[in-house]
Amino acid sequence: xxxxxxxxxxxxxxxxxxxxxxxxxxxxxxxxxxxxxxxxxxxxxxxxxxxxxxxxxxxxxxxxxxxxxxxxx
Numbered sequence: 001x002x003x004x005x006x007x008x009x010x011x012x013x014x015x016x017x018x019x020x021x022x023x024x025x026x027x028x029x030x031x032x033x034x035x036x037x038x039x040x041x042x043x044x045x046x047x048x049x050x051x052x053x054x055x056x057x058x059x060x061x062x063x064x065x066x067x068x069x070x071x072x073x
Contacts, residue, residue, distance in 0.1 A: 006050045012072045014053065018044050019073040026069060028060050040073055041065070 006014045009023055019042045026035045035057055045054040052064050 004050045006046050006053065006067060008070045008072050009068050010071050014044065014046065014067065014070075014072060016044070016046055020044055020053070020055075020065075020070040021073045022065075022069060023071055024069050026065070028063065031060060033059055035060075041070075 008014055008020060014020070019040060022035055022037055022039045022041070025037050027033075028035060039057065041055045041057050043055070047054055047064070051067055053067060053070070055063050055065060057063050
């Protein structure tokens, strides 16, 4: 992971503990929940995959989101 950084949809570097905002409505697989555009997700965790982050959103815990749908808050 040292050679590649995790970046949001605008190319801004993300790090552990950052807050991000969704730029698109996302349906959560396995639930009836839809995360709305503009939802603030706090305290993200980076994963080994630079295209994904882990977080806890409103009603969903242990969520993995693609960075292409996020922007740094």
